Structures are given as structure tokens and as C-alpha cells.
Amino acid sequence: MILMKGAMEFMQQSLQQFYQSCLDKNHFVAVPTNQKEGNGYAVNSQYFEGDYWYYCHRNLFSICTHDFTVKEDVFINQKQPSYLSIYYYQTVEAYFYPAHSPIESNSIYCNVSDNEAYQVHFKKGSQLKSISMYITPVYFEQFIQPHYDFSYEESVEVFRRVKNPSRWSDLITLMLKIGNYQGAGVAARLFYEGMVAEALALMITNHHAEQKYQRKARCSRDDEKMLERVVHYIDGHLHEHLRLSQLAAIACMGVTSLKVKFKKRYECTITSFIQKKRISYAQKLLLTTDLLIGQIAVMVGYHNASRFTELFRKHTGFLPSEYRETNQSMSNDIGEQ
The missing domain is CATH 2.60.120.10 (Jelly Rolls)
Incomplete structure (x- = not known):
């Protein structure tokens, strides 16, 4: 490198x-x-x-x-x-x-x-x-x-x-x-x-x-507040199985209405949004803790380690172990400059 x-x-x-x-x-x-x-x-x-x-x-x-x-x-x-x-x-x-x-x-x-x-x-x-x-x-x-x-x-x-x-x-x-x-x-x-x-x-x-x-596409102020409640809930419950029906109830909307308004507001599907949040949190844990890959997978909501590894590689281009090793190595090199 x-x-x-x-x-x-x-x-x-x-x-x-x-x-x-x-x-x-x-x-x-x-x-x-x-x-x-x-x-x-x-x-x-x-x-x-x-x-x-x-x-x-x-x-x-x-x-x-x-x-x-x-x-x-x-x-x-x-x-x-x-x-x-x-x-x-x-x-x-x-x-x-x-x-x-x-x-x-x-x-x-x-x-x-x-x-x-x-x-x-x-x-x-x-x-x-x-x-x-x-x-x-x-x-x-x-x-x-x-x-x-x-x-x-x-x-x-x-x-x-x-x-x-x-x-x-x-x-x-x-x-x-x-x-x-x-x-x-x-x-x-x-x-x-x-x-x-x-x-x-x-x-x-x-x-x-x-x-x-x-x-033209802007959500109403009330919808914005409800969507913010959903995002806040997702942030605090990444380790749990998040159901659309559960998120729709939090937003006081039907499932279809939530999916449409969420995508309009955040320019991605709810599933994609949750995946990105989980992978981002996993990246942080890989760099700031010595937890095993399987432990991190559970902490970000994936009880199947293979599924976690597959999604992590899709989002970052690295296996979780490669990401940890590469970033630790790069951080050491930057510190020596």
C-alpha cells in the first residue's frame, strides 16, 4: 500500500x-x-x-x-x-x-x-x-x-x-x-x-x-415529523428484527403510505436505509472494538453471519475482516506521515 x-x-x-x-x-x-x-x-x-x-x-x-x-x-x-x-x-x-x-x-x-x-x-x-x-x-x-x-x-x-x-x-x-x-x-x-x-x-x-x-415532492410537516420518529426508532433498534408493520404503526400510516413517503423523503427504500445504517454501525464497531465478526453481526441485527458478510461486502467492497485489517493498517501509515 x-x-x-x-x-x-x-x-x-x-x-x-x-x-x-x-x-x-x-x-x-x-x-x-x-x-x-x-x-x-x-x-x-x-x-x-x-x-x-x-x-x-x-x-x-x-x-x-x-x-x-x-x-x-x-x-x-x-x-x-x-x-x-x-x-x-x-x-x-x-x-x-x-x-x-x-x-x-x-x-x-x-x-x-x-x-x-x-x-x-x-x-x-x-x-x-x-x-x-x-x-x-x-x-x-x-x-x-x-x-x-x-x-x-x-x-x-x-x-x-x-x-x-x-x-x-x-x-x-x-x-x-x-x-x-x-x-x-x-x-x-x-x-x-x-x-x-x-x-x-x-x-x-x-x-x-x-x-x-x-x-413538488416535499412531504407535509406532519409527515416529516412521523418519518423522523421512524428513523429515530430504527437508530435505536438496529439489533432487532424491524418489521414494516411495526414502523408503519409508529408513523401512524399504512404500510404502503409509509413506503411511498419514506422513499420520497430519503430517496431510498426502508430496507435499503436500514441496511446502510446497520453496515455503517458495523464499520464503526470493526474499527473501535475487538469484538468478533459474529458478535458484531448480532449487534447490528444479523443473526446469520453469512448474510451479514454478504451485505457488508456488497456495501463496502470488503469482507468484515479485510475492512478491519485494511483500515487499521492505513491508520498506522497515516500516523507515520
């Missing part, structure tokens, strides 16, 4: 300097780009083999592509500056740390970074192929706010509040267009500027559409 080198010192250096520093520290070698605008690199280290490309437009934005084979388990723990990012993972087998939520292939992920650590685990033997875009606060100060009266802080709210961007076909199409583009010179610089502006427009458009939908 490895913790990638290169803490972000964005405020003290340009984007170009930052990329060059990180690439040098991680043994990337410059290669020709066949006249494509930007900078191409290759790597063949103990951990990665493949190609990397990036394009920076002053300190305003950057665009990157990865096409790697992951040769060993890789844990990235890297401090990031303030920026907004959009990632399109074409192929990937990875998990965000520490929650170990899986990163899905053919999916969009949006992130707001504010000098926080980016922590992700890429699995040995997997292929990493992605296209990403990073937009700095300077871009908004110089180009967006003066002309459109839309600040970086407002964009942060859009990125934070947006839900389920992973399958947005319009954003996926845009990112693929970026990845396939081979131009150079003024045409390329104009192309990339246009793509960044269009990506922001799509984010804002989809955010407004979601807000409109949520206003």
Missing part, C-alpha cells in the same frame, strides 16, 4: 507548479502529446502503470485524464486547496475513505474542497480511467462574478446540495467530449474554457431542476 506524496500548496504556487511538483515526487516522466495542448506523462512504478495528461489555464482551472493499471493497493491521502471538482470515472474499482463508499464506473462525482484531505483507496489489479475538472475561486472572481453576479460561494452551495449527479448523461457526454479532444493552440484553449463554462451551466441547471422537483 502507499500514501501518495505531494501535499497541496496551492496558495503558494501556480497550478502549473503544483502539478509539476506532484508529478516529480511520484516519478512521472514527461512524454510527447502528439501536438495535443497540455502536458503528457507516463508512469511505471511499483504502484501504477499508464498515462496521465493535464491542461492548466493560468490559476483558473485545470483538466486531467488518467489511464492507469493499479499494480498494488493504493491509498491516497492528499491535502487539497479550495476548488470545485467534477470527476468522471469511466472505469474504476475504488472506495472513498474512511466511509469506504464505493466509487462506481461510468459515473460523475462532484466535490467541494476547502483545504481538506482527499482520501481514496484504489484496489490492486484494477483499471483507473478518468477525466476530471478543477475550478478555482479565482475563476469566479475574474470571470463569473463580474459578468453574471454569481459568486464562488453560491457555486459551492450548488455543488454541495446537488444530489445524484452520478448518472447525469449531459455531464458524462461533456466529460467524454473533453477526453476525446485532440486540438492544440488557440482553438484548444477556447475549447477548454468553453467546456468549463458549460459544465458549470449544467450543474446550475440540474440543481435548479432538482429544487423544483423537491418542492
Whole structure:
């Protein structure tokens, strides 16, 4: 396993300097780009083999592509500056740390970074192929706010509040267009500027559409209170067998009505919600106690250890024992940095 080198010192250096520093520290070698605008690199280290490309437009934005084979388990723990990012993972087998939520292939992920650590685990033997875009606060100060009266802080709210961007076909199409583009010179610089502006427009458009939908789909205040009672009960009784009829009685609703309103409010079924709660609690117990796997299974409501193991692997990508061992090992490595 490895913790990638290169803490972000964005405020003290340009984007170009930052990329060059990180690439040098991680043994990337410059290669020709066949006249494509930007900078191409290759790597063949103990951990990665493949190609990397990036394009920076002053300190305003950057665009990157990865096409790697992951040769060993890789844990990235890297401090990031303030920026907004959009990632399109074409192929990937990875998990965000520490929650170990899986990163899905053919999916969009949006992130707001504010000098926080980016922590992700890429699995040995997997292929990493992605296209990403990073937009700095300077871009908004110089180009967006003066002309459109839309600040970086407002964009942060859009990125934070947006839900389920992973399958947005319009954003996926845009990112693929970026990845396939081979131009150079003024045409390329104009192309990339246009793509960044269009990506922001799509984010804002989809955010407004979601807000409109949520206003229409919003539960009544009384229903909200009843659903909160159900969630509170679930949280306190994860170790028990939870019946829909029992939860419906707590909510003072019929079973069908509860299922419909719960899904509208929490954007998942009650069964899925309970599973996620149980697995999340199991993750905490695995990392903070020395309890046996079977004991933890019972404590989170699974008296069949095989069923617990199956669901745990489905949600995290790990067997419970692997999750405990991997996270303990990673925590030790992080502590040594």
C-alpha cells in the first residue's frame, strides 16, 4: 500500500507548479502529446502503470485524464486547496475513505474542497480511467462574478446540495467530449474554457431542476415529523428484527403510505436505509472494538453471519475482516506521515 506524496500548496504556487511538483515526487516522466495542448506523462512504478495528461489555464482551472493499471493497493491521502471538482470515472474499482463508499464506473462525482484531505483507496489489479475538472475561486472572481453576479460561494452551495449527479448523461457526454479532444493552440484553449463554462451551466441547471422537483415532492410537516420518529426508532433498534408493520404503526400510516413517503423523503427504500445504517454501525464497531465478526453481526441485527458478510461486502467492497485489517493498517501509515 502507499500514501501518495505531494501535499497541496496551492496558495503558494501556480497550478502549473503544483502539478509539476506532484508529478516529480511520484516519478512521472514527461512524454510527447502528439501536438495535443497540455502536458503528457507516463508512469511505471511499483504502484501504477499508464498515462496521465493535464491542461492548466493560468490559476483558473485545470483538466486531467488518467489511464492507469493499479499494480498494488493504493491509498491516497492528499491535502487539497479550495476548488470545485467534477470527476468522471469511466472505469474504476475504488472506495472513498474512511466511509469506504464505493466509487462506481461510468459515473460523475462532484466535490467541494476547502483545504481538506482527499482520501481514496484504489484496489490492486484494477483499471483507473478518468477525466476530471478543477475550478478555482479565482475563476469566479475574474470571470463569473463580474459578468453574471454569481459568486464562488453560491457555486459551492450548488455543488454541495446537488444530489445524484452520478448518472447525469449531459455531464458524462461533456466529460467524454473533453477526453476525446485532440486540438492544440488557440482553438484548444477556447475549447477548454468553453467546456468549463458549460459544465458549470449544467450543474446550475440540474440543481435548479432538482429544487423544483423537491418542492413538488416535499412531504407535509406532519409527515416529516412521523418519518423522523421512524428513523429515530430504527437508530435505536438496529439489533432487532424491524418489521414494516411495526414502523408503519409508529408513523401512524399504512404500510404502503409509509413506503411511498419514506422513499420520497430519503430517496431510498426502508430496507435499503436500514441496511446502510446497520453496515455503517458495523464499520464503526470493526474499527473501535475487538469484538468478533459474529458478535458484531448480532449487534447490528444479523443473526446469520453469512448474510451479514454478504451485505457488508456488497456495501463496502470488503469482507468484515479485510475492512478491519485494511483500515487499521492505513491508520498506522497515516500516523507515520
